[in-house]
Amino acid sequence: MMIDYTLDETNSVLHVRPAGPLQKEDFEALSQVVDPFIERNGGLNGLLLEVAHFPGWTNLAAAIRHFRFVRDHHRKIKKVAIVTDSLLGEAAEHITSHFVAATIKHFPFGHLDEARTWVASN
Numbered sequence: 001m002m003i004d005y006t007l008d009e010t011n012s013v014l015h016v017r018p019a020g021p022l023q024k025e026d027f028e029a030l031s032q033v034v035d036p037f038i039e040r041n042g043g044l045n046g047l048l049l050e051v052a053h054f055p056g057w058t059n060l061a062a063a064i065r066h067f068r069f070v071r072d073h074h075r076k077i078k079k080v081a082i083v084t085d086s087l088l089g090e091a092a093e094h095i096t097s098h099f100v101a102a103t104i105k106h107f108p109f110g111h112l113d114e115a116r117t118w119v120a121s122n
Contacts (some may be wrong), residue, residue, distance in 0.1 A: 011120040012044050023064045027066055079102055
């Protein structure tokens, strides 16, 4: 697995930390954890994505599975905090806001506490 993640059930926040090029199996594993929680609770307050630089995907199948994961879950997540110094972080905040229902905010890498506070707030 190239994604390390924790689900804070108390605050309803999924914290995701990619560790290398993303694989199809990463999103299948995330779905196995997140989907039952969403079924029980109706959604997530937030997704906290922490990555110094976007690692890409191992292959096209992994990219497709990533986009399907986003498509299937974006209406069930209120906020997305992207903690990165990658230029992709700032672009993602502006571009994906047109396609994703969640409110998205970019934070500089190292500002995890600020991002965590924002994503967990109502």
